Amino acid sequence: MIRRGSGSFVSQTPGGTVFRLPSNESHSADLAKLFELRSWIEIQAASVAAQRHTDADLERLSEAMSLMESNTSNFEVSSKADVEFHSAIVAACKNEYLTAFHEFLGSQLVQARFMAWENSSKLAIGPSGAIREHREIYDAMTKRNSSEAARCARMHLKAAALRLNIDLAD
Structure with missing residues (x-):
């Protein structure tokens, strides 16, 4: 953006625009598209993070997993710990x-994460599957194994x- 007499500078919102997601009539279609977008980002992020993480990053992940594990019946706490983990x-x-x-x-997926934890509790194995999935991502990251971290993230997502009754395409 250039203003006369001000020179050039970087604007936080070039041209005054703000990114917004389009909204469909169908909440389930929106949620499916959000999960697809999330998977594209988080699978690659797990791969990169496996190489770039610090000990402090691993500690943060471990703390989030501990919260999930110790609050399996408290969906609010476990879903917030899930957000923190990712x-x-x-x-x-x-x-x-x-x-x-x-x-x-x-921020677009807060309610969906809560629902996923709530739905997990209704399964015969409870939320143990979700907790195991997070543990597998964490273990791959501690080994700095990018391809395994990406594979585990893909399976988890x-x-x-x-x-949430969404079938993500491969």
Whole structure:
């Protein structure tokens, strides 16, 4: 953006525009598209974070997993811990643009995450599947195994989508 007499500068919102997601008539169609977008971002983020993470990043992930494990019947706490876990993965990528976009995307999925945890509790195995999926991502990251972290993230996101009756295409 250039203003006469002001020179050139970087604007936080070039041209005064703000990113917004289009909205469909169907909430389920929106949710499916959001999960698809989330999977594209978070699978790659897990791969990158497996290489770039610090000990502090692993500690943040571990704390989020502990909260999930110790609050399986408290969907509000477990869903917030889920958000924290995925935010920690993105933060471990060390890319502030990715972090900002992921925060925006996460704000669109708060209710969906709560519903996924609530739906998990109705399964015969309860939320143990979701907890195991997070543990597998964490384990791959501790080994700095990018391809395994991406594979585990892909499997987790497909399973999380199914807990919301969304079938993500491969």
